[in-house]
Amino acid sequence: MKNNKKTEASLTQNILTKREKEFPVAQKLQKTTLRFRRLNSDEVYRFCDFQSTAPEKKAKSEPNYDIISQVRAVRAINLGLGIQKPGYNIYVAGVQGTGKTSVIRSFLKKTAAHCPTPGDWIYVYNFKNPESPHAMELKTGIAKRFKKQMDELVEQLTVELVDAFQSEEYETNVNSTVNVSNEKKAKLFSELEKTAKIKNFGVKSTRMGIVTVPIIEGKPLSEKDYSELSDEQKEKIEGERNLLEPEVLDFARKVRSIENDTKNKLEELQSELGDYVVSQALIPFLKEYEVQKNVLEYLEDVKKHLLENLNEFLPDEEEGEGEGEEISTPSSYHLKKGDPHLPYRINVFVDNTEVEGAPIIIENNPTFYNLFGKIEKNIEYGVYTTDFKMIKAGSLARANGGYLVLNALDILRAPQVWDTLKRVVKNQKLFIEDLGEQYSILATSGLRPEPIPLNVKIILIGSDWIYRMLYQHDEDFNKIFKIKADFDAQMDRSNKTMEDYVEFISTRTKVENLLPFDDTGIAAIIEFGSRIVDDQDKLTTRFSLIKDITIEADFMAKERKTKKVSRSDVEKAIEERYMRSAAIEDHIIEMLKRKDIIISTSSRRVGEINGLAVYSLGDLSFGVPTRITCRTYKGKPGILNIEREASLSGKLHNKGVSILTSWLNATFAKKSPANISATICFEQNYNGVDGDSATLAELCLVLSTIANIPIDQGIGVTGSVNQFGEIQPIGGVNEKIEGFFKTCNLQGLNGRQGCIIPVQNVKHLMLNREVREAIEKNEFHIWPVSRAEEAFELLTGFHAGNWDDKKSCFEKGSVFEKIYKTLHLKIDNKEKKAKIAHKKLTKPKSTRKSPSPVRKKSTKK
Structure with missing residues (x-):
């Protein structure tokens, strides 16, 4: 391994030496990096120097539930x-x-x-349209009492109506009415018998009506005797019967009239008695609900329906067969008949008593x-x-x-x-x-x-x-x-908002029964609030997350058996919260360690650069370096985005590549088109790429590839670029830097490693303790840049060069001059060849002259 590193270092040094000879204005990497600004440890993290006003007194005061910012x-x-x-x-x-x-x-x-x-709402039976229950609004708290009163009314009437209809007075009146009716019918029947006797007929009352029976010699004829009579005798009897028939019909009509009158009198007696009993029972209702018109109207309908259906409250001699049956309707739904008093019940729909x-x-x-x-x-x-x-x-x-x-x-x-x-x-x-x-x-x-x-x-x-x-x-x-x-998800970080944080922590301490927080613990939570929003000048308003941290920090403090929650407890709670969801990140780090993912952080290579990406998993975001490669070749001018060809590139990344192409053409094609043929690829990427934060890295990569200058792989790059070469801020800067630092630390820190970030992102830095300590020891660096040329010089160690409008060329001996000549050399050669070919095609054919006599002469000699 050591021999391989020495070989790689010697090859890199040889390339740098050759490039330095090519570019007289070039400076070595060490000198170049030193002239650019590097952030110190105080600039990459904003500590909380806020001193709360008597936090212990706030902890003892009443909880504050005010809305914050x-x-x-x-x-x-x-x-x-x-x-x-x-x-x-x-x-x-x-x-x-x-x-x-x-x-x-x-x-x-x-x-x-x-x-x-x-008010309360109830549903009651709609006596006019039973399929559309009636909704009624009552005063607040009335619904339950009204329901109970109606249930009691039904029970009361069930008893009182039975008693009333079984009373001696009512039975006497009914019997008297029935007896009078019977006497009238008996008298009519007696008169009919006399009339029939005169005409030799007897009268007999049956279920089928009045039957007339012929009488001969004082004896009524039977059907057998009647059948034995002669036709003449039968004809005579039927003639007399026909004369008697009007008398019989008149009798039947009078009897029906008497029965109807009797029935009406009985119903009138029943109605009068029922009306009296029901009216007496409803008197308390009428007094109590006299101001509620809808209730009075409902009670009037109830009374009317009760009087029409008094039999529902009286014992039925034939009940038993149809009890509990249902009233069928044409649909598949049926109204239950199990409760015969259902129309007088109350459904308390909404009760606002409490x-x-x-x-x-x-x-x-x-x-x-x-x-x-x-x-x-x-x-x-x-x-x-x-x-x-x-x-x-x-x-x-x-x-x-x-x-x-x-x-x-x-x-x-x-x-x-x-x-x-x-x-x-x-x-x-x-x-x-x-x-x-x-x-x-x-x-x-x-x-x-x-x-x-x-x-x-x-x-x-x-x-x-x-x-x-x-x-x-x-x-x-x-x-x-x-x-x-x-x-809003964030608020300004000021003394007022930090005081609000103290109030919130104090409230949660009281509500959740937590240990009190000391000044360091409160400061750590405030700093965590800035880290969540990635801004030194802001605090998060996601207080549910802050609440969770206070609970977890309390647990850490109780594990240490301390009486107060300090910074170490908060930081440990944050660290463990991160580690609980970091399984995928650990797998990626393991793959880096085993070199399954090819990343170099200590060499200089042509056509390779370390971009910085962020993986978002919902509850966790972490940064991972991404190896971006570039190759140039002879072909159709332009930059080919391999990710786009593979349908792995998002819209924002495609936009970034287009901006990159625009900047290259605007910079190196001022007078004539530039012959740029390049391919860019995110190596070992299988999940897609989106966002424009890799534009700066891709731009520097293309320039170094054309110039054949190696890039320091120990520097990770992130940043967006506009068409004028200005660096624009990006998101997830903390995660990106920490992810690259972990990779550098895994492969060994050499004191030259670090990250290039947009200068606008400096205020967003809230890096963890491990990175801050490395920055303080000069083992890791953060370089903020504002233009693409600065990032290129940091990565390569060579001067980019400026365009001279008067001379219409780049600064002599600069890298951009070399790139400009390289891009236009191929075009110039093509143009020269095209001009020569054009001259040959357009040149007129000339007649060949015969050799001079002198040459002939000399030839013979």
């Missing part, structure tokens, strides 16, 4: 809650973990406390039925049975008159929920529907409860991309959710 969102929420107009519902957007739900819950508690409590102020409902599982309510059913003997008492309320009904909090992603995932929610909010009416009927093959008809007027403020919590998607693709969305409360 969300002024824009707070104002939007106040506006949305304050405007009580249709469509002013609120969409709360922001990164997960910024406390959106907690903030909304806190706001709603304060707002709802000053709002009136909405609610103080406006109701606040946070629905965590917004399925169709959980949100809009449902009509339950029973299956009895293969038939669906239901009734109005089986109508159940959903979250919207319970939140009516208050606030409903929903998760945007959940309602979009649930079938039919989003479209139904929009329809309900626009119409401001809640319909209780059966979702199964919409998907049923056979059309069915069941209960259709009356809709309930809806007045609810909906707060939808979701991400920014869901908001943009709905805003662009759903024309109703912006009409329904007119207020957007945008929660």
Whole structure:
């Protein structure tokens, strides 16, 4: 291994020596790197020098639940809650973990406390249309009592009506009416008998009616005797019978009249007695609910129905056969007849007895039925049975008159929920529907409860991309959710916000029963807040993550058996949190160690460079160096992106390659086209490449390949480049530097290794302790650059060179001059050959002259 390293070093040195001879202006790598700015350890990490005002006193004070640094969102929420107009519902957007739900819950508690409590809702039997149960609103807390009163009324009437109809007075009146009727019928029958006797007929009453029997010699004829009579005798008897028939019909008519009168009198007696009993039972209701018109109207319908169906309260001599049967309907749904007093029962749909102020409902599982309510059913003997008492309320009904909090992603995932929610909010009416009927093959008809007027403020919590998607693709969305409360994922790092962090830590200490944090522990958490957002001047507002760190740091401190949480506990909690998810990164490091992934950090090579990439796994992001290679050849001018050809290149990376091509053409093709034929490849990449942070590395790689100058593999490069060669900031700078440092440390630090980053990213550096210590020992370096030429000089050790507008050429002896000549030399040679060929084609043919006589003469000699 040592011999191989010496051989590689000697070859590299020979190449550098040759290049130095070619470029008189060139400087050695060591001198070049020294003239560029290197960051010190204080610049790559911002420590917290903030001294909290009496953190121990804050820990002993009451917990603080104030909202931290969300002024824009707070104002939007106040506006949305304050405007009580249709469509002013609120969409709360922001990164997960910024406390959106907690903030909304806190706001709603304060707002709802000053709002009136909405009334109760009940469903009752609709006497006019039984398939459409009637919805009624009652005063708050009345529904349960009214239901209980109606149940007691049914029980009371069941007893009192039976007693009343079995009383001696009622039975006397009934018997008297019946006796009078019987006397009248007996008198009529006696008169009919006399009339029939005169005409030699007897009268007999049967179930089939009045039968007339002929009498001969004082004896009624039997059918046998009648059959033995002669025809003349039969004809005479039938003639007399026909004369008697009008008398019989008149008797039957009078008897029916008497029976109808008797029946009416009996019903009148029954109705008078029932009306008296029911009216006496309803007197307390009428007094209690005299101000509620809807209840009085319902009680009037109940009374009318009761009087029409008094038999339901009286014992039936023939009951038993049909008890518990069902009233069949044309559909597959049936109203249950198990309870004969069902029409007088009450279904308490929404009960706000225990609610103080406006109701606040946070629905965590917004399925169709959980949100809009449902009509339950029973299956009895293969038939669906239901009734109005089986109508159940959903979250919207319970939140009516208050606030409903929903998760945007959940309602979009649930079938039919989003479209139904929009329809309900626009119409401001809640319909209780059966979702199964919409998907049923056979059309069915069941209960259709009356809709309930809806007045609810909906707060939808979701991400920014869901908001943009709905805003662009759903024309109703912006009409329904007119207020957007945008929660920022970061805030300025100032004394005020750091004091807010101290308040938050103090609150979590009280709520979670944690050990108190000392100044170093608080400082470490504040620094961690800057690391999350990759900015020295910002702090994260993802307080759910900060809360988790406080809990885990408390565990570390208790393991050490200390009484306070210090910096070491916080740092250990952060480190273990990282290590729990670093299995894939460990596998990659192992592959680097075993050289399954080919990366060099100590040599100089032509056509190779170490770019810096970031792998994002959701809960973890880490950096890994990527070997980028370039080859040049004779061919069609241009840069071929192998990743794009293999469909592994994203749109942003393709854009970066196009910008790179544009810069090369603008720099080296000022007078004539440049003959650039190159291929760029991310070696051992199988998952795709995206982003433009590799543009700087690719640019330096192409230049060094054309100039045949080796690049120091110990320097990792990241940065975006615009068409003017200016370096632009990139993301994930901390992860990229730490990932390259791990690779360099794995292969051995030599004091010349480091990373080139955009100068704008300096303020984003929050590097871990291991990298900071290496920077402090001059074992690892960070070079911020602002132009592509600076990065090229750092990587190669040679002066790039400037363009001289007066002379129309690059600085003499510079690398760019060499590249310019190399690119245009091939074109110049081609042009010369083309001109010569053109002259030969266009030159006129000349006649060959005969040899001179002198030459002939001399030839003969």
